[in-house]
Amino acid sequence: MKTKLITHLKTNAGSIISYVFAFLTIATFVAFVVFMQTEEFTLQAFEPYQNMIVRGIGNTIYVSIISLVGSLVLGFVLYLFSISKVKYLKALDDVFTEIIYGTPLLVLIVITAFVIGPAFDVYQRNILGVLALVIYMTPYMKNVFKSAFSSISDEQYMAMDLFGFTPFQRYRYIIIPQVIRILMPPMMNNFSLIIKGSALLNVLSYNELYYAVRVAQSKTFAFVEGYILMWVLYLLITIPLSQLTKYIERKWSL
Helix, strand or coil, rough: CCCHHHHHHHHHHHHHHHHHHHHHHHHHHHHHHCCCCCCCCHHHHHHEEEEHHHHHHHHHHHHHHHHHHHHHHHHHHHHHCCCCCCHHHHHHHHHHHHHHHHHHHHHHHEEEEEHHHCCCCCCCCCCHHHHHHHHHHHHHHHHHHHHHHHCCHHHHHHHHHHHHHHHHHHHHHHHHHHHHHHHHHHHHHHHHHHHHHHHHHHCCCCCCCCHHHHHHHHHHHCHHHHHHHHHHHHHHHHHHHHHHHHHHHHHHHC
16 A cells, blocks of 8 residues: 555656656747847836737637537537438538538638628628637537437437436436536537637737737737737636646546
């Protein structure tokens, strides 16, 4: 028992040391890039624009949450299409999925805001940009639902029939707990993708994080500082989300 504990502690210590050195390696690289710039690195020029940047961060998170919820709903609908016995719905799912997979997000945002929206007499480009994010993520969310529901084996359905489970009991005690357990980690990963993809809304002049920093750069001409600041701010959003995803995976895999 004592030997196992010592081995476990040594392993953990080795992992911590490895991560510390890995972090120092990246930090050293970033510091080298910063100090090799021709002008002095300072973020003071961005102080007058900090409120705008904070609003940009808030808008980025807000838009990402809306896009996550919207793509979850449409992704579930698309999943129902994919398992439908109606051939038209299955074909519609296949065609839609292939079109979205073959379309870059930036192109979809531009097409939605400047082509599709005006065709329906809609000119609110910020809303159309968010709609493009929702549409783009829908097939990926469909795949998440497909993986989650496929985890429930035929034997489990047979057992539910055998014990006479009602539809409510099936979903409440068997299906939903398993689906949520499998659904959460990839859904959180998709949320991180949405946050990073929301930067492309800057082409619509939407005041998200990327756009806010770019506006500040255009007025201060502190381009290097702006890009570093932007990078760090995105990492401050996405890295905790990534760690939360890993925690959920470890917690629910037990």
